[in-house]
Amino acid sequence: MAVRDVSDTPRDPVLNYIVDNPEEFAKNLTVMLGHANEAIAAYVAPMHQGEIKNDRTDEIAEWIRTLSRVTHYWMADPARAFEAQARLAKDWTALYANAMRRMAGEDAEPVASPEPGDKRFTDKDWSAVQFFDFIKQGYLITTRWAQSLVDDTDDLDEHTRAKAAFYVKQLSAALSPSNFIFTNPELLRETASRSGENLALGMKMLAEDVARGKGELRLRQSDPNKFEVGVNVAVTPGDVIAENRVAQLIQYQAATKEVAKEPIFIVPPWINKFYILDLNSEKSMIRWLTQQGHTVFVLSWVNPDEALAHHDFVSYMREGILWGLDHVLKAAKTDKTDIVGYCVGGTLLAMTLAYMERMGDKRINTATFLTAQIDFTHAGDLKIFVDRDQLAALERKMDQKGYLEGSSMATAFNMLRANDLIWPYVVNNYIKGKDPFPFDLLFWNSDATRMPAANHKFYLRNFYLKNLFAKGELEVDGIKLSPANINVPVFNVATKEDHIAPALSVYTGNKLLGGEAKFVLTGSGHIAGIVNPPDKNKYQVWVDGDDSGTLERWMDTAREVKGSWWPLWDRWLTEHRSGETVPGRPPGGGVYNSIEAAPGRYVRMRY
Structure with missing residues (x-):
């Protein structure tokens, strides 16, 4: 019986997102959970020791108070509320129609594209794989709509408008699909190819950074072990x-x-x-x-x-x-x-x-x-x-x-x-x-x-x-x-x-x-x-x-x-x-x- 040569058969892109070694993946998830417990312990340790942690209550209240003013402006008037909803529905309807055409094999111009210089969506599968492309465009449509609501709220003073725009920008950045495993093609591929080892190592690093910050996350932007003041920085005699x-x-x-x-x-x-x-x-x-x-x-x-x-x-x-x-x-x-x-x-x-x-x-x-x-x-x-x-x-x-x-x-x-x-x-x-x-x-x-x-x-x-x-x-x-x-x-x-x-x-x-x-x-x-x-x-x-x-x-x-x-x-x-x-x-x-x-x-x- 002849054996089919599959060496030149194109690999189904879906296979890039499937874990090849489920047993190793399970082991890494167990390690990850262990480090998650370490992170939680590092977070609560200062409170057990009677140390004062940063209280975010005032900051959260300020966010709610500011964004509530924008919400009230649009919800207080039924006509304005309908206008805002219609504006968002129009773009989502266009995105849905775009997705249907693409599923039928037709070409479809994107409804929303990232701004030049936006590095979050550079992976080719953000456009090549329709699932990720749909999520990306939906995110862009929604966050730009939210920003437009702030811009078009008439009864805000400039300081409050600037705060509201800043808070919406922070929420948009935090909720980007690029930040989550199942909505980011690069992260999903990485997790599958490494059988979750990345998650175990990442949680270990998170626990270390919470401990280093004494209960607060001290995000490392550079390898802290590569530099020492007076040794390879600040060295002019x-x-x-x-x-x-x-x-x-x-x-x-x-x-x-x-x-x-x-x-x-x-x-x-x-x-x-x-x-x-x-x-x-x-x-x-x-x-x-x-x-x-x-x-x-x-x-x-x-x-x-x-x-x-x-x-x-x-x-x-x-x-x-x-x-x-x-x-x-x-x-x-x-x-x-x-x-x-x-x-x-x-x-x-x-x-x-x-x-x-x-x-x-x-x-x-x-x-x-x-x-x-x-x-x-x-x-x-x-x-x-x-x-x-x-x-x-x-x-x-x-x-x-x-x-x-x-x-x-x-x-x-x-x-x-x-x-x-x-x-x-x-x-x-x-x-x-x-x-x-x-x-x-x-x-x-x-x-x-x-x-x-x-x-x-x-x-x-x-x-x-x-x-x-x-x-x-x-x-x-x-x-x-x-x-x-x-x-x-x-x-x-x-x-x-x-x-x-x-x-x-x-x-x-x-x-x-x-x-x-x-x-x-x-x-x-x-x-x-x-x-x-x-x-x-x-x-x-x-x-x-x-x-x-x-x-x-x-x-x-x-x-x-x-x-x-x-x-x-x-x-x-x-x-x-x-x-x-x-x-x-x-x-x-x-x-x-x-x-x-x-x-x-x-x-x-x-x-």
């Missing part, structure tokens, strides 16, 4: 030359025989750790500055506990910037420095510069702001978290411990780009069971820091909520401060795709400054636009636009330069300096002894 309870001051070794007389003093944000500016030898802005003949000092903020609960913005000004400035000038043996503020460090710097001007303090030569907001009228997506009710709830939470957990801010930042920074890692780690790719930037992103309660309250209420500094109504020591008090030359960098400190917000603040203020716009976002070494030749910079009108007018008239903004800044610094040079300065300058090698122990503090 230098020394801690001074410290107090708020910060350490690092001075880096000179890389040239001669250096500019005026040093550079960097004030990073305390929401994250300073080594974003010193990731590695190729990406380090700090190392690059020393190679250009600059003496570089950096504040390394402490990762606080309850002992700093009452340290507010003014405390950080006094014990951070002003304290650091005293030591910088003594160590450098000079009377002026160039100073840099990044993100919220730049906001603090602006307040400090205004205060120094009012006090007659002339020790600053120039100031550089990196994605720093001064006027919060057009603040970024984080503003959706700031209103009186939400602030009151947040303050109650902070008062329980005296600080805001770093994970809270990290989660908020990640939620701004949930489809890039949350759900791909949930899928990769906990369903595919794969370790994330080692990436220094994402390792830094997960190295979260706490914020003292008083500091964060001051920042959110006086800047985000009331915008007092931009109005000239922020009081320190009974003195009203304004951006107009800042008269030193300013180099002000915004990034084009920034969701945290939008270019419009930075540009608006720049127009309020009292002296020479050069606005510069660079490509990419809040981090990549700043950490952009010249050797990479990435992105572009826009300069010298007409700043007499709108940002759009400035963009239309600006000159575009390929590559990094760093060399432009270096030339600007040179133009605004005395031109004098001195021999390369050793850390401490003979005035202060080394406390420890850079990057110091403050930046290594993790909770």
Whole structure:
């Protein structure tokens, strides 16, 4: 009897989704359940030990209250309710008709397609297999309909509309069929081909991450074992030359025989750790500055506990910037420095510069702001978290411990780009069971820091909520401060795709400054636009636009330069300096002894 050769017979695509080894699959499911018990135990352990877990009640109530306003608008009027239902039914009817034509072997154009750049539906079976294609289009139809309801709700103020849109976006991201095994062809194939081993490994990783977060999921975006601060990140040579309870001051070794007389003093944000500016030898802005003949000092903020609960913005000004400035000038043996503020460090710097001007303090030569907001009228997506009710709830939470957990801010930042920074890692780690790719930037992103309660309250209420500094109504020591008090030359960098400190917000603040203020716009976002070494030749910079009108007018008239903004800044610094040079300065300058090698122990503090 002849045997049919099936080697060239096309494999039925359905077989890709069937488990070949049911016995092995059952074993892996048993292992998975064991790790699931470990995850549950790690979740409840802090409660058994009497530790306070993050209470999400206020957040959930805010979601319900906001989305209920949208629901009420559409349901209160029968005509509107019918219109909304008809709108959704129309697209679903078209999808159903499309599916019938396709089942009959006819060509059918999709009713809904993913947006360009949406990486969730790149697997070919999202289109090739009708089941997955139907689910994908149904999801897109429904989520876009939900977003349109928010957009078309007439009786919402803009803040509430922004919150509602954000919440719908989060729900849409969470409910995407790409996040579930049985509705994602790639995950279903992976589970079948590995007989569920991926699920066992993923649940093990989930249990580890809940335990690492002490009852809260600490999502790993990079392999945490591949990087160590001071070993392969934050490695530019230098020394801690001074410290107090708020910060350490690092001075880096000179890389040239001669250096500019005026040093550079960097004030990073305390929401994250300073080594974003010193990731590695190729990406380090700090190392690059020393190679250009600059003496570089950096504040390394402490990762606080309850002992700093009452340290507010003014405390950080006094014990951070002003304290650091005293030591910088003594160590450098000079009377002026160039100073840099990044993100919220730049906001603090602006307040400090205004205060120094009012006090007659002339020790600053120039100031550089990196994605720093001064006027919060057009603040970024984080503003959706700031209103009186939400602030009151947040303050109650902070008062329980005296600080805001770093994970809270990290989660908020990640939620701004949930489809890039949350759900791909949930899928990769906990369903595919794969370790994330080692990436220094994402390792830094997960190295979260706490914020003292008083500091964060001051920042959110006086800047985000009331915008007092931009109005000239922020009081320190009974003195009203304004951006107009800042008269030193300013180099002000915004990034084009920034969701945290939008270019419009930075540009608006720049127009309020009292002296020479050069606005510069660079490509990419809040981090990549700043950490952009010249050797990479990435992105572009826009300069010298007409700043007499709108940002759009400035963009239309600006000159575009390929590559990094760093060399432009270096030339600007040179133009605004005395031109004098001195021999390369050793850390401490003979005035202060080394406390420890850079990057110091403050930046290594993790909770």
